[in-house]
Amino acid sequence: MTETIKDKLLLIFTKNPVAGKVKTRLAKDLGNEKALEIYKFLLNHSAKFTAAVNATKQVYYSDSVNKDDIWNNELYSKKKQLGEDLGERMQNAFQNGFEENYKKIIIIGTDMYDIDSTDIENAFQDLENHEYVIGPAEDGGYYLFGMKSLNSDVFKNKEWGTSSVLQDTLQDLKNKDVKLLETRNDVDLLDDIKDHPAFQKYITI
Template sequence: MKNSLLLILTRNPELGKCKTRLASKVGDKTALDIYQFLLDHTVSFTKELEVEKWVYYSEEIWEDDIWDNKIYQKKLQIGEDLGERMMNAFKEGFQAGFDNIIIIGSDMYHLDQSDMANAFSKLQNHDYVVGPAEDGGYYLLGMKSFNSQLFQNKNWGTDTVLQDTLADIKNEKIALLEVKNDVDYYEDIKDIKAFEPFLKHIEK
């Protein structure tokens, strides 16, 4: 997967500042523990991918954390909203000379290394690759050339993001991946065995 780049948007794992919608049910400490578990999982399925990898932090770059400096280049997110932050990350990647760029968040329990390899493979012969999320957004977006339109005029965090994004590229060659769920709410994880240790104290 030559000249390919993976962008990972991450939030600095700090108490009371991450997974706030989940925290409203499980509490700040548990939400932080779950987010750190998800970060570890993201490292596990990205570290051996044969692509360049850039991690974009939300608040500040942490030099000594789970993102190995030898594997991941560390950068800071720039922008007022999610759209601007993604747009600027893609722009930086294309300006650096990459031909195939995919972006993901760091809260996807249902993604694995083969999913990522498949996404990069599909991007070789498509203009775009999109991973639809169950909530009407997307968990993965890939493109071969910079298109700022995808990051403008969207109501981020709502169920219209996917359909509005697909409308922007309806005349392009798109690869749609399997629908998956990210972790935002208690309901997203309450029936998944891997999260049981975090939820023992929660009243169902």
């Protein structure tokens, strides 16, 4: 049976771009306005490369859905994240996707610059032969997570935003078939971007 776009769902978790609420660790070095500029730059990159992904795409906003922004309403359906913490919010998004009968679901954030549509397409392909796919981040978290059926354990008992998330998640999946992708660096700290050519215009004085 030929796989269709209806079989694949890409969940994109994003924060509403508000100064003082995004990239707070960057803001400690660069200030709230610069941090917001960088986050908007990352949002634009995310909207550009995900548009080319051959899958249904849903953008989940942290605070409120914006029908008039960079996410094209014809390419993305828009929802609000629901849950007390990040884990519960992700679990609810995956659960909704599986209830809508998607066969493969992948979630990403909007903190990455060194990622493109091919990475997402390859991750969906990896789900052909594996139960789970994870893109490890250099800070000990992950930048991509995908699965073919709901496993709620991976979203519970985690200290989100810390260096233990990946290892704790792998521990939950220790007897499962997991494909680990290439480790990538997401953008949280000044050290993450200070030597990256794409960000020089934001950090040079």
